[in-house]
Amino acid sequence: MTIDESIATDGEKAVQGQNVYVYEAPVRIWHWVNAFSILTLALTGYLIGSPPPSVPGEASANFLMGYFRFMHFAAGQVLAVFLILRLYWAFVGNVHARQIFYVPFWSVRFWKEWLHEVRWYTFLARQPRKYVGHNPLAQLTMLPMFILPLFFLVITGFALYSEGAGRDSWEYQLFGWVFSIWPNSQDIHTFHHLGMWVILVFIMVHIYVAVREDIVSRQSIISSMISGERLFKDRAD
Amino acid sequence: MAAAETFYDFIRRQGITRRSFTKFCSLTAASLGFGPGAARAMAMALETKERVAVIWMHGLECTCCSESFIRSAHPLVKDVVLSMISLDYDDTIMAAAGDQAEAILEETKEKYKGKYILAVEGNPPLNEDGMFCIDGGRPFVEKLKWMAKDAFAIIAWGACASWGCVQAAKPNPTQATPIDKVILDKPIIKVPGCPPIAEVMTGVVTFITTFGKLPELDRQGRPKMFYSQRIHDKCYRRPHYDAGQFVEEWDDEGARKGYCLYKMGCKGPTTYNACSTIRWNGGVSFPIQSGHGCIGCSEDGFWDNGFYDRLTNLHQFGIEANADKVGLTAAGIVGGAIAAHAAVTAVKRVTSKREKADA
Ligand code: HEM
Ligand code: HEM
Ligand code: SF4
Numbered sequence A: 001m002t003i004d005e006s007i008a009t010d011g012e013k014a015v016q017g018q019n020v021y022v023y024e025a026p027v028r029i030w031h032w033v034n035a036f037s038i039l040t041l042a043l044t045g046y047l048i049g050s051p052p053p054s055v056p057g058e059a060s061a062n063f064l065m066g067y068f069r070f071m072h073f074a075a076g077q078v079l080a081v082f083l084i085l086r087l088y089w090a091f092v093g094n095v096h097a098r099q100i101f102y103v104p105f106w107s108v109r110f111w112k113e114w115l116h117e118v119r120w121y122t123f124l125a126r127q128p129r130k131y132v133g134h135n136p137l138a139q140l141t142m143l144p145m146f147i148l149p150l151f152f153l154v155i156t157g158f159a160l161y162s163e164g165a166g167r168d169s170w171e172y173q174l175f176g177w178v179f180s181i182w183p184n185s186q187d188i189h190t191f192h193h194l195g196m197w198v199i200l201v202f203i204m205v206h207i208y209v210a211v212r213e214d215i216v217s218r219q220s221i222i223s224s225m226i227s228g229e230r231l232f233k234d235r236a237d
Numbered sequence B: 001m002a003a004a005e006t007f008y009d010f011i012r013r014q015g016i017t018r019r020s021f022t023k024f025c026s027l028t029a030a031s032l033g034f035g036p037g038a039a040r041a042m043a044m045a046l047e048t049k050e051r052v053a054v055i056w057m058h059g060l061e062c063t064c065c066s067e068s069f070i071r072s073a074h075p076l077v078k079d080v081v082l083s084m085i086s087l088d089y090d091d092t093i094m095a096a097a098g099d100q101a102e103a104i105l106e107e108t109k110e111k112y113k114g115k116y117i118l119a120v121e122g123n124p125p126l127n128e129d130g131m132f133c134i135d136g137g138r139p140f141v142e143k144l145k146w147m148a149k150d151a152f153a154i155i156a157w158g159a160c161a162s163w164g165c166v167q168a169a170k171p172n173p174t175q176a177t178p179i180d181k182v183i184l185d186k187p188i189i190k191v192p193g194c195p196p197i198a199e200v201m202t203g204v205v206t207f208i209t210t211f212g213k214l215p216e217l218d219r220q221g222r223p224k225m226f227y228s229q230r231i232h233d234k235c236y237r238r239p240h241y242d243a244g245q246f247v248e249e250w251d252d253e254g255a256r257k258g259y260c261l262y263k264m265g266c267k268g269p270t271t272y273n274a275c276s277t278i279r280w281n282g283g284v285s286f287p288i289q290s291g292h293g294c295i296g297c298s299e300d301g302f303w304d305n306g307f308y309d310r311l312t313n314l315h316q317f318g319i320e321a322n323a324d325k326v327g328l329t330a331a332g333i334v335g336g337a338i339a340a341h342a343a344v345t346a347v348k349r350v351t352s353k354r355e356k357a358d359a
Helices: A025-049 A064-092 A108-121 A136-165 A170-175 A185-216 B007-013 B018-031 B037-048 B064-069 B075-088 B098-111 B140-149 B158-162 B198-211 B238-243 B253-257 B323-358
Strands: A019-021 A229-231 B054-058 B117-121 B153-157 B188-191
Touching (some): A025 A064, A064 A136, A064 B238, A108 A136, A136 A170, A136 A185, A185 B323, B007 B018, B007 B037, B018 B037, B018 B198, B037 B198, B054 B140, B064 B158, B064 B198, B117 B158, B117 B198, B153 B158, B153 B198, B158 B188, B188 B198
Parallel strands (some): B054 B117, B117 B153, B153 B188
Antiparallel strands (some): A019 A229
16 A cells, blocks of 8 residues: 655645555444444343342332343344354455454564554554554454453353253253353353453453544544544654 | 062052052152153053162262152152162161171162162262272272162262262362262263252152153253253242342341342352242242242352352452452453553653654
8 A cells, every 4th residue: 555645734744645445334333233232231231240229119010120131132132143244244354354353373474563563552662553454463452352252252141041041942052062061050150241341341442542543643543443444644654 | 679579569568559659640740740641651650660679879978868858748759769769778768787788789789780770869089099988898989880880870869969069169178079970881860959859859760760761861961850940930039030129138128028039149040950849848938938049059069159149259369259349350450551551642642742843
């Protein structure tokens, strides 16, 4: 990719950059549906684990836990369906659609660039490099801190769901094997709950980094996840 | 032991009337979840088939399974099934003792080779060559393997035989080991609980002795008819759970109103057993009905999981901590790191801009 050398008119040394189409529509739609589902799941999941104080009145006149659980399960199903679609897109989409599902640990260049990213985030490098897709540090973090925990949550989530749906449900047919690993579903609840915290910590860092990069690194970040295009704002590097 | 005696012959000899016998068949068929036709089939089987011998052995245990068993609600089950078993061998309640008792084992092994049921209460400790449980002058684990060899199937009574129970609690010094980790080549049916419900126990024995095969088992080796639903699925306090009405403290208003015990650590949502349907002591009550949460006594590891923690405490984190504490701590640390990082970023930006301006 070449960066256009037209000189900007404002006082800063900004250079008119070139737009690159990075995140295709399915990736962007997935990102925001996924983000919304996860926030719903984390909120309702937390409330399932630590319900609010008792509601007054007849039991038959209230259904608070029922609604929390319903929202959790509905958001869980949406999340699962979109995750499958996203996985499909990793195969048919562009190279950037694959990035979060693997780490090219065999590539020396990857690790060199990764080191540079680490130096950038520890304030040792003065200039960030620019990447059309995810930077190597992001790619390395996405897999263990997000994709794998997310799969774990979906699998354990459906296994827990099968407990209510019954032994003859398709959920149990598909995910009952989880109970061979942890015969006592209390452990599955515990790990499902812990998984939520892993994802929440990821999201905290993720949003911070997205906002920070957007401001500091002179390339479009947040708007890239909306429009799909990466805009390089200057030509240094 | 009379050869080729049927169950029916046997109970008639015990003075039980035919009328009572058919009643027993229909009651048991119903408790096993069969349709009306099954009572006939059961009666047929019990009248014509040779009585199945049962040997009942005890390893490391507290005998609560036997205590539960002899309190089975249906009087016939108690009298008939129990006497049928004790006649062969049950070292706690049979009349024979010493060499005489051991002789029964030899005899059964020979006479009913490959046909008798081995019911095991408790489990063998494997450490120090099994020396922590000696039975009849030799380690229980040897006796267990010896009797298991010619058995048709094994019933693992209770949490001990099924999962390990308190004698297997961390760090498990005697290395108490559940039956299915010791006997690998026989069908094993787990009937967990500490103890299991009496009617569940007699139901299982009756099924096997009647039909000569094991009932359908689930992934964990438990009979599906009694263990495929959680306490929570059939709990009579469930409407309060769905409504969001909880006991918050042992003696609060909610406790008096009989609200759901979820917040008191009730393990009903993760416990597979029949307590909320069959209940205990002839259907009188069960723990939740008497105001205390379920402790999950039929689940693997319940003895180490804390009776009042709905989620398992994570000892890996030094002090006992639950998932939320661990998560919040991690989030707090990361949040602090983010704030610090943002601050440094801001300072760097200002200073590097100044440098650029100076240059
Ligand atoms: C529940 C919350 C969120 C989750 C789980 C999440 C997860 C993800 C994932 C998995 C990706 C990789 C996308 C891919 O390659 O397919 C991504 C990218 C991205 N996310 Fe999020 N996200 C969340 C919220 C947000 C929010 C609130 C923002 C905006 C501030 C944001 C901004 C971005 C941006 C800008 C990218 C692209 C990064 C790049 O250009 O390399 N995300 N997010
Ligand atoms: C980002 C994804 C998810 C998060 C953060 C999340 C979070 C949680 C949390 C915190 C709990 C409470 C656990 C407890 O204390 O017992 C929970 C329970 C549960 N979750 Fe999820 N979950 C996620 C995905 C899913 C999915 C995809 C499903 C599948 C439909 C699912 C199904 C369940 C079920 C069945 C329960 C048990 C509810 C109950 O006890 O009645 N979860 N979840
Ligand atoms: S008391 Fe226990 S088993 Fe009953 S509804 Fe509440 S949590 Fe479920």
